[in-house]
Amino acid sequence: MICKTRQTKALGLLLFTLLLLYGMWASIIYGYVDTDIKTAVNAFTNYNGSNEHIIIKTVRLPRSLIAAAVGASLAVAGAILQVLTKNPLASPSLLGINAGASFFIVCSVSVFSIQSLQAFTWIAFLGAAVTACLVFIIASIGREGLTPIKLTLAGVAIGAVFSSFTQGLLVLNEALLDEVLFWLSGSVQGRKLEMLTSVLPYLIIAWLGAAIMAGKLNILLLGDDVSRGLGQRTQLVKGILVLIVILLAGSSVAVAGPIGFVGIIVPHVARAFVGLDYRWVLPYSAVLGGILLLAADIGARYILMPQEVPVGVMTAVIGTPFFIYIARKGGIAK
Known part of the structure; x- marks a missing residue:
């Protein structure tokens, strides 16, 4: 842990926030047209x-605003999931969210011939929400209720089921791949500000909810038995946290x-700076x-100027070595 006192943690958060603002400014200035x-x-x-x-x-x-908001949201969602699942490699894709959203997009293009990028926003959100809710319901069935495993x-x-369905649709209609590839690869290029503002209310609710629930995450780290012994309604807390992840x-x-990979990499870096106090881990994860x-x-x-590589490819290149390192290191994310 690099920052050991509240003062150094606050100073570090301030410095990273300034770096975030500089990154947003650099994103506005630099590109093919400098x-x-x-x-x-x-x-x-x-x-x-x-x-x-x-x-x-x-x-x-x-593009700058969307990249900052999406990066912050994915990182916070990953930090929460790594506590819920006690899995150091957990990220939003673990709940099948990516696979569910992708299937809904491909299905909407294939079956309903939808082409609007604005429509894709709501369809993908619906697919992500339906998939995560389905996972949560299935995981809650049984006497023990919702458990990490x-x-x-x-x-x-x-996630595997929806990925298979998506691949099946793409195999049956190869022309469909060209129409949805720009979305399936993950990118902030060509996104309009209206796409962000349409989901911004959900993001704000989720960000505030994560801040409020940070203390509950600290108690969950102690284990379900200890959490219940301290009077925390564990299943309710987990349900709220899953809802926050769905929104983010x-x-x-x-x-x-x-x-x-954003949701995998960033929480580990945040914990390296501030330790296991999620009242600090979550804001650090958002900024980082x-x-x-x-x-x-x-x-x-x-x-590849003048062409651009989708940012999802870049995060995969950055995140793969880190993923391998965490996988070899093992252990439970706390």
Whole structure:
């Protein structure tokens, strides 16, 4: 643990927040069409309709805000899931959220010929929510109720089923792949600000809920028996936390598609800075998650310029070595 006192933790959070703001600013400035600080400022204070100003206001700004919000949400969702499942490799995809959202998108295009990106937002959110609720219900069946191993197994099983259905639809209609590939790869490119604002109320509710439940997560770390002994209604707390994960991950997948590894990597980094107090782990995860996705998105613009690599590919490249390290290290996430 690097930050041992409240003062150093607060200072670290402030510094990372400033880095997040710089990353958002860099996301607005840098890309195929490079601009400078003066041009970016003028785009908001003295808009003249030039090509640079249009790009900054209609492309770069939404992209920056979406990357920060999605990165923060995925990281917080991953931190919560790693406690719920006691699995250091847990992330939103563990609940089958990515697979469920992907299936609903592919099905909507294949069966109903839907093409609207705005419609994809709500369809993906519905798919993510339905899948996570289904996993939660299945994992809660039985005398012991919701347990980490049952939640993990239910998520893996349901995710595998939906992934198989998705692959089956794509095999039957290969032309369909071209229509949904941009979404399945996970990206913040080309997303409109309206897509973020449409799910922002759910994100705000989930962010506030996570902050309120941070203390409950600390008690859950002690184990279910100790948690019940301290008077905590364990099953109710777990249900609320799963709902928060559904809102965070469902909204993120709806806007940016299935972006992996952010929810795995960031909570471990946050715990390395502040230890196991989730009153600090969650805000650190939010800020670090935004920084990671912004950095990955900026890097994705330059690798194959003028073409861009989907940010989901970049996070996979960054996250795979970390995933292997955590898997070899083993242990239970706390």
